[in-house]
Amino acid sequence: MLEILFGLLFFGLYIGYLLRVSRVAGFFGQRPHGVWIKFMLRIVYVALLIIAILGPSFGAMKKEIRTIGKDIYIAVDLSGSMDATDVQPSRLERAKNGMLRLISRFNSDRIGLIVFSSEAYIHSPLTYDQNALEIYLQTLRTGLMPHGGTNYSPVLELVSQKFGQSASPEADEQKARILVLISDGEDFGGKVKEWAARLNEQNIRVFALGVGTTEGSKIPAGNDFRKDRNGEVVITKLHPEALVQLAEATNGEYFEINEQVSEINRLISAINNIEGEMRESKTIDVTANKYVYPLALALLFILLDVLITVKLVRI
Known part of the structure; x- marks a missing residue:
């Protein structure tokens, strides 16, 4: 015009x-x-x-278009212990910063968000829309989930179901499926070995990110700190054992964020080293300017x- x-x-x-x-x-x-x-x-x-x-534009020519990528679910623990401040400003806030960096580095991959504590829910389905993912991330807080301890079984079951909804057995074998599990490691559900075996059968790799310190910290609750039934202040600590076990059993790796180091870059490099699936290959007509x-x-x-x-x- x-x-x-x-x-x-x-x-x-x-x-x-x-x-x-x-x-x-x-x-x-x-x-x-x-x-x-x-x-x-x-x-x-x-x-x-x-x-x-x-x-x-004139003079049509043939061009082959290929799209290669991975399917990545990021599952973040929203139990009350993630409000602990042994990792500043809090475990959850540091985890959110790490997730933002992770999402920005995988713009050609589909990424979904799962939130869990004693239950697990899809917060965002698999999508290429990074802006939408960032908005969903900003809404994460421990109050989104029912009160209760951390249980890995619901999130692992949910991931298994979602990744199991494939178009064909051939697609199942070729697809690169990754679960990034972010938690402080306080698993009160158990059954890690059973779920690790099932995920391994589905070629789902778990990359675990432990957030917190082994020394632990108090959990803020308003103007005070969370207390147990006996009135004692609760001290929450990082328990990486279950996360390490789950990662190793699924051919993944364990990484950590504490008060001294952040291994987000190592996590990104490890995921980058995994070959993605070829999602689509087609020939289109292209006209040159x-x-x-x-x-x-x-x-x-x-x-x-x-x-x-x-x-x-x-x-």
């Missing part, structure tokens, strides 16, 4: 110029034939410039316009 307006503006101004030259020539009793040569020349190269700006041809002709006519001189009025 802008190109058309530019052409109309040029045409209108040039018509005004021609009328003025015609009046001056008429005053001296002459006919300015030369001005029409310049007019036609300039009309031609302005039209060619507009065509070049519009980007003409041939703007250079009208642009070259326009430059040639501009050069002629500069070199050719005409006398409009002889005095």
Whole structure:
């Protein structure tokens, strides 16, 4: 639309110029034939410039398009212990920062979010939309889940079900499936060995990220700290044993975030080293942008316009 307006503006101004030259020539009793040569020349190269700006495309060619990626579920523990501040500003906030970095590095992969404590739910299905994932991440807080301890069984069962909904057995074998399990390791459910065996059968790799310290910390609760039934302040500690066991049993790895180190970069590198599946391979018709041809002709006519001189009025 802008190109058309530019052409109309040029045409209108040039018509005004021609009328003025015609009046001056008429005053001296002459006919300015030369001005029409310049007019036609300039009309031609302005039209060619507009065509070049519009980007003409022709000459179809075949091109093969391949998309390669992984399916990644990020499961984050939202039990109350994730509010502990042994990792500043809190375990959950540090985990969210790590997840943002993780998502930004895998823009060609489908990523989904799962939240869990004693239960597990899909917070975001598998998607390529990084902006949507970031919005979902910002809403994460421990209050989203029912009160209770951490249980890995519901989240592992949910992941097994979601990854099991494939189109064909052949797709199951080729698909790169990854679960990033983020927790402080306080598993009160058990049955890790049984679920590890099942995930291993489905070619699902678990990369575990432990958040917290073995020294532990109090859990903020309003203006005080969480207490047990006896009125004693609860101290929550990182228990990596179950996470390590689960990762090793599924050909994955265990990483950690504590007050001294953050192994997010190592986690990203480990996932990068896994080959993704070829999701789609198809041939499409592609037309090339041939703007250079009208642009070259326009430059040639501009050069002629500069070199050719005409006398409009002889005095």
